[in-house]
């Protein structure tokens with residue numbers, strides 16, 4: 581029986597790049613130390629934030645190895661997102677992870693010949709799950725990027741019946757009503773990770789206590805404080821902290837696409853060099869970085 585025990589806040593880690601777009605593997609060691617010192621116990625490698633959809637399979641494998649090597653020194657649970665590539669490569673990555681010391685898998689749907697129904701999507705996730713039968717497998721629901729709009733409660737129900745190592749979903753959507761329906765059909769050993777940083781407090785109120793959000797890299801303790809306030813039923817505090825995190829996000833969003841602005845924010849807030857986004861995405865300008873910094877200072881989020 582495959583067990584899945586990761587819970588709570590999981591940052592989807594950035595892929596540090598050098599200015600020539602090669603991967604900066606050496607930066608992963610201090611990055612992981614920073615996360616561990618801030619209470620993080622698990623990471624998602626290869627998510628949207630990690631830009632693995634823009635990397636080669638060999639770079640992805642080296643990144644998996646590096647995160648396993650470094651992450652294990654901190655006792656991290658290592659989840660790896662294997663989707664966003666041709667199916668043969670996705671299955672190759674899943675098989676690789678099953679032997680590399682990874683703790684769980686996440687997969688996007690097929691992104692070109694997209695699933696049209698619940699059973700199409702279950703079929704795809706089952707192929708991935710069978711390639712790594714020793715690992716828990718979760719589905720990455722992110723319709724804003726994948727454009728796959730299959731009904732999630734129905735999918736989770738059918739996947740749970742058919743795929744023995746299917747252990748849950750990363751739910752990146754602002755539709756908390758659908759998220760609550762998913763929560764109702766999940767079994768005890770399955771989990772849902774919300775992917776909406778600005779909705780942590782209301783989601784926690786609905787009983788959604790795990791999340792994967794880019795901002796947990798920048799503000800890991802603030803995100804945890806939001807969940808703690810909800811747990812203590814301190815509504816005033818939960819709302820104030822959520823507002824702080826949401827305003828921090830809004831200090832970035834006018835300046836460009838999500839990963840470029842967040843990579844810039846990571847360097848401004850933590851000093852950890854994650855470099856430019858992977859091509860074809862482009863870095864934001866120095867002026868834009870200055871504007872983000874000024875806003876974060878005005879919000880007293882940084883000094």
Ligand SMILES: CC(=O)N[C@@H]([C@@H](O)[C@H](O)[C@H](O)CO)[C@@H](O)CC(=O)C(=O)O
Nearest residue numbers: 592627628629752775776777792793794
């Ligand atoms: C598209 C995207 O990057 N979504 C973010 C969220 O953190 C999201 O951008 C954020 O909630 C917007 O406020 C996460 O779901 C990212 C994530 O989990 C990943 O990198 O896989």
